[in-house]
Amino acid sequence: xxxxxxxxxxxxxxxxxxxxxxxxxxxxxxxxxxxxITEAPAWADIPTYNADDQASSGFPASVTRLADAIxxxxxVIIVSPEYNYGVPGGLKNAVDWVSRAKDQPFKDxxxxxxxxxGGPLGGGRVQYQWRQICVFLEALAFLRPEVFVGMAASKFxxxxxxFKDEAGINFIKQQLVGFEKFIRKVSGRx
Amino acid sequence: xxxVLTICGSLRKKSYxxxxxxxxxxxxxxxxxxxxxxRVDTIPHYNHDDQEATGFPPSVTAFADAIxxxxxVIIVSPEYNWTIPGTLKNAIDWVSRMKEQPFKDxxxxxxxxxGALLGGSRxxxxxxxxxxxxxxxxxxxxxxxxxxxxxxxDAETLELKDxxxxxxxxxxxxxxxxxxxxxxxx
Numbered sequence: 238x239x240x241x242x243x244x245x246x247x248x249x250x251x252x253x254x255x256x257x258x259x260x261x262x263x264x265x266x267x268x269x270x271x272x273x274i275t276e277a278p279a280w281a282d283i284p285t286y287n288a289d290d291q292a293s294s295g296f297p298a299s300v301t302r303l304a305d306a307i308x309x310x311x312x313v314i315i316v317s318p319e320y321n322y323g324v325p326g327g328l329k330n331a332v333d334w335v336s337r338a339k340d341q342p343f344k345d346x347x348x349x350x351x352x353x354x355g356g357p358l359g360g361g362r363v364q365y366q367w368r369q370i371c372v373f374l375e376a377l378a379f380l381r382p383e384v385f386v387g388m389a390a391s392k393f394x395x396x397x398x399x400f401k402d403e404a405g406i407n408f409i410k411q412q413l414v415g416f417e418k419f420i421r422k423v424s425g426r427x
Numbered sequence: 428x429x430x431v432l433t434i435c436g437s438l439r440k441k442s443y444x445x446x447x448x449x450x451x452x453x454x455x456x457x458x459x460x461x462x463x464x465x466r467v468d469t470i471p472h473y474n475h476d477d478q479e480a481t482g483f484p485p486s487v488t489a490f491a492d493a494i495x496x497x498x499x500v501i502i503v504s505p506e507y508n509w510t511i512p513g514t515l516k517n518a519i520d521w522v523s524r525m526k527e528q529p530f531k532d533x534x535x536x537x538x539x540x541x542g543a544l545l546g547g548s549r550x551x552x553x554x555x556x557x558x559x560x561x562x563x564x565x566x567x568x569x570x571x572x573x574x575x576x577x578x579x580x581d582a583e584t585l586e587l588k589d590x591x592x593x594x595x596x597x598x599x600x601x602x603x604x605x606x607x608x609x610x611x612x613x
Contacts, residue, residue, distance in 0.1 A: 251474035285468040285514040286507070287438035320473070322560040323553055324510065326517025327472035333507045333514075366510055366553055373509040 242311040242420045244268075245277040249317030249328040256353040256389040259398035261316040267410045272417045274314070278302040280331035291337060300334040307335065307342035312420045313376075316351045319363035324370070336374060343374035347423055349416045351384040351409070359385030379419050382412050429607045431455075432497035434464045436504025436515040443540040443576040444503050446585035451501070454593060456601045462497070465489045467518040478524060487521040494522065494529035499607045500563075503538045506550035511557065523561045530561040534610055536603045538571035538596070540579075546572035566606050569599050 248258040265274045283299045284290070296304070307313055318325060335342055350367050352360025364383065371378040384405075386392060392402035400406065420426075433451065437444045452461050469486040471477065483491075494500055504515055522529050535558055539547025551572065558565050571592075573579060579589035587593060 251472060252476045254476075281472060281474070283472075285438065285470075285517075286512065287468060289439045320516070320520045321523050321557040323516065323557040324513075325473065326511075326513045326515070326520045327474075328513070329507075329511065329516055330472070330513025333512060336508050362556065366556075369549065369553070370508045370510055 240426065241271050241273045242417055242426075243273045243275070243309070244312040244314055244416070244420075245275055245306055245310040246314045246316055247277045247280070247328070249315065249325045251281055251327065254398065255318070256386070256393055256398070257316045257318045259393060260351065260353055260386065260400055261314070263400055264314065264409070264413070267406060267413060269414050269417050272413060277306050277313070280328060283331045283334055286330055286333040296334065296338060300331070300338070303331060304335045304338045304342045307346060308340065310346070311424065312347040312349065312416060313343075314349045314351060314416070315367060316353070317360065317363055317367065319352060319354050319360040322362045324363055324366045332370065332374075341374070343371070343376040345423075346376050347379060347416065347420045348376040349379040349412060351386070351412070353386040353389045355389050357387045359387030361385055377419075377423055379412075379416050382408055382415065384408050384412050429459045429498045429604050430496070431459055431461050431499045431501055431603075432464050432493055433461055434467070434500060434502045434515070436502065436512045438466070438468050438514065441585065442505070443573070443580055443585070444505050446580055447538060447540050447573065447587060448503050450587040450593070451596065451600065454596045454600055456604050459600060459604050461501075462493075464493050467514055470518050470521060473517055473520040483521065483525065487518070490518055491522045491525055491529040494533060495527070497533070498611065499534040499536065499603060500530075501536045501538060501603070502554065504547065504550060504554070506539060506541055506547040509549045510553045511550055516557070519557060519561070528561060530558065530563040532610070532612070533563050534566060534603070534607045535563045536566040536599060538573070538599070540573040540576040542576050544574050546574035548572050564610050566603050569595060569602065571596055571599050
């Protein structure tokens, strides 16, 4: 396939040993032939959103970098932990900034969601908060298959953080295949 | 007597939500005092590695101490992208990790303002979901959802002028005072 779709991953956790970040890093292994997957610029240094700061000094470079990467991508995969039954505040703050940019980067952007959690639900609650946010952003949220990785500690290699769960890998592969088709369909590409 | 802490989800100076916070003392029942929580914009993004390496930042500790010291908390927040502002959620994410978690068994009431017709209600229902995870005692009704905010605050002074809104807030604060008394551990 000549024109691959370019997808970026945004991980919602900052810690080095994060299962969510580990999953995001490994997605290229399972991508279909027609999809390139790379990591989005880091959001760790994006300041707290304050409309007064935006009015006085504009968008920080860290925000512009992330916004540009989202605009340039054909699709975005958010891989997010669940904090207190909801969206991690740090990443939400990055989205709050980006959402104020002109030529709002998430508008009409295909977005798929994955989550990893230590408990049995695998981040089910956080994904439905992300979907609500996507409605506001006018992002095109990909539907099914959903990827929830529950009981994370038993599914990643303790040392290397390699994701080893065969059933989970199959779901991810199916999601990525579906997401590629979705991107091509909504962007009018063959 | 109830000492209530107010937490504001917006940082900008002309915020309607911050103006709502300022309107509360005049609408509070006798015996309820309102104090503003330390600002949350100095709290860094939550990173478990940082917590392990250097513990809780002073900004987080100050925020948590203020919550612990209060008899109740009122969160007054805008809705960003149909949910909780990231900065406010990040502050909650930090304190939720503490031993002697400050929101546990803490009475919490919610208020929101927005420029449009839903008044931040989607944010409030996500906040209820998140507060469930940290064992807060979430106050039910009446809800304070201020719609079409520019019509209800003075354009210059940002004073809350709308009588129906003021009445609703009085009802909520009076009921919240009773709720605090009822659930207070003595």
